[in-house]
Amino acid sequence: MDDPIESLAGAIADAERVVALTGAGVSTASGIxxxxxxxxxxxxxxxxxxxxxxxxxxxxxxxxxxxxxxxxxxxxxxVEPNGAHHALAELEREGYLEAVVTQNVDGLHAAAGSETVVELHGTxxxxxxxxxxxxxxxxxxxxxxxxxxxxxxxxxxxxxxxxxxVLFGESMPDEPTIRAHELAGRSDLFLAVGSSLQVQPAAGLPARAQRSGATLAVVNLEATPLSDRADYDLRADVTELLPALVEALE
Incomplete structure (x- = not known):
């Protein structure tokens, strides 16, 4: 049986447009x-x-x-960026990752060196x-x-x-929401990382990517509503798996 990390690394290497969505699970290891x-x-x-x-x-x-x-x-x-933040920044630097769309408001992706970050809920x-x-x-x-x-x-x-x-009851800003849907729609591999995929509009992005023909990879400690539909469903600590993914791509 193929190693799932090696297999996902191969899919990322073959893809033209990889977009990552991150949730709270990416930042909890930083103490948030x-x-x-x-x-x-x-x-x-x-x-x-x-x-x-x-x-x-x-x-x-x-x-x-x-x-x-x-x-x-x-x-x-x-708080400081952890291994997951640094791994995503490295994927972008190496040309594998087009953008990070995040539900988080902590600014740790930018602090780790990610340059193209769409903050759905602000900062x-x-x-x-x-x-x-x-x-x-x-x-x-x-x-x-x-x-x-x-x-x-x-x-x-x-x-x-x-x-x-974005406060409770406040309208989502149009620009990042539209940008996130555009990125999901044109991706050919969508990587959902550390998100429960239960909060809109972020929860709809993986399905948007799949409808456009993208491969869907979900990395989370627990099952998500899309786990049974994902091409890759990896139940793992994102601070361990993402650095391993970077290493597999070297």
């Missing part, structure tokens, strides 16, 4: 907890406190709770003004909130600052 499931962030916090309606109605209270969420999310340590490394759209490092906004500026405001126009992520 998942949002859902046992031990997830939403067991500690009420999702309604971070709804877009709450932000509009009580931006000061939203930011106060957001400080607590940030502490739970990151803790006291600086928590920046804050944006709801009035003029100006962006600044999130840490600056959080520091001002921690010092009592609730909510922190734009120094340019005075508008309220908002974390540059």
């Amino acid at each position: 907890p998942s949002f859902r499931g046992e031990g997830g962030i939403w067991e500690q916090f009420d999702q309604r406190d971070f709804h877009y309606r709450r932000f509009n109605a009580d931006p000061g209270g939203f930011w106060r709770d957001r400080l607590d969420l940030r502490d739970a999310f990151y803790g006291d340590s600086e 928590n490394r920046e804050a944006e003004c709801v009035e003029c759209g100006r962006r600044l490092p999130a840490e600056t906004a959080f520091e001002r909130a921690a010092e009592g500026e609730l909510p922190p405001r734009c120094e340019g126009c005075g508008g309220v600052l908002k974390p540059a992520v």
Whole structure:
């Protein structure tokens, strides 16, 4: 029986357009907890406190709770990219991977060196003004909130600052969603990594790729709704499997 990693490596080498989709499972090894499931962030916090309606109605209270969420999310340590992030960046550098589409908001793909990253849900490394759209490092906004500026405001126009992520109840931004569907539709190998494939619109991307004739590879510790339809269904730790995949391609 063929080694599944060697087989998948061969399929990647033969493909013209490989696109990866990543979920929370790629970042948990960097110390970032998942949002859902046992031990997830939403067991500690009420999702309604971070709804877009709450932000509009009580931006000061939203930011106060957001400080607590940030502490739970990151803790006291600086998070760093792990082997999975570095492996995907290496696949791109070597010309095997066209782009990474991610459900994550931690910015670790870019930190690892990936250059073409589509962040479906935005990034928590920046804050944006709801009035003029100006962006600044999130840490600056959080520091001002921690010092009592609730909510922190734009120094340019005075508008309220908002974390540059998609909040519950907020519309998905058109540009990354359209870009992700375009990438999935023209891929000939779609690699879904560390995602439960249960949250839209990301969950629809592998099926979109398959409808266009792409080979589908799913790498996740647990089964996903598409595991029985995937051409490759590898139940493995992504921080171990992806570096092994890079090595198999050398």
